[in-house]
Amino acid sequence: MSLIIGRDPEKQLLAEILTSRKAELLAVYGRRRVGKTFLIRTFYAKNLAFEFTGIHNAGFTEQLDNFSKAMRSAAKTRFDRPASWSAAFDILETYLTPLLKQNKQVIFFDEFPWIHTPRSNFLQAFAHF
Ligand SMILES: Nc1ncnc2c1ncn2[C@@H]1O[C@H](COP(=O)(O)OP(=O)(O)OP(=O)(O)O)[C@@H](O)[C@H]1O
Numbered sequence: 001m002s003l004i005i006g007r008d009p010e011k012q013l014l015a016e017i018l019t020s021r022k023a024e025l026l027a028v029y030g031r032r033r034v035g036k037t038f039l040i041r042t043f044y045a046k047n048l049a050f051e052f053t054g055i056h057n058a059g060f061t062e063q064l065d066n067f068s069k070a071m072r073s074a075a076k077t078r079f080d081r082p083a084s085w086s087a088a089f090d091i092l093e094t095y096l097t098p099l100l101k102q103n104k105q106v107i108f109f110d111e112f113p114w115i116h117t118p119r120s121n122f123l124q125a126f127a128h129f
């Protein structure tokens with residue numbers, strides 16, 4: 001694991017989230033290059049069940065294609081591009097269900113604001129998930 005310099009209060013919070021007995025949603029925000037991605041990836045290196053990064057200025061199809069790639073890499077099986085975000089979250093849920101019977105799992109959506117594109121219904125599907 002790379003060394004996380006400083007960030008002690010943030011690390012404490014990340015540790016509490018991991019051991020809490022309920023599902024948690026954490027939003028990390030801050031200036032560019034301050035270490036948001038590094039902190040999550042490094043701290044949760046052993047707990048990340050799924051990681052997906054929104055693409056800057058890309059449309060619905062490209063974001064969903066990228067989601068399928070992330071699913072393939074996490075689950076090590078083939079996934080075709082889902083037709084909708086709702087279908088994408090169904091796939092994610094099916095993948096996570098057996099893992100959640102063992103342990104708490106961390107899923108990481110990086111560059112979150114880019115994932116939602118007009119009429120994509122990403123936010124609705126995410127909220128439902
Ligand atoms: N706490 C830290 N300890 C050690 N290195 C760090 C730390 N925070 C950031 N870095 C270094 O700074 C680099 C840039 O951080 P990172 O890419 O995580 O920033 P970011 O906030 O996600 O940026 P962006 O807004 O562009 O996505 C990291 O790859 C890492 O090398």
Ligand SMILES: [Mg+2]
Binds near residue numbers: 036037038110111
């Ligand atoms: Mg980042």
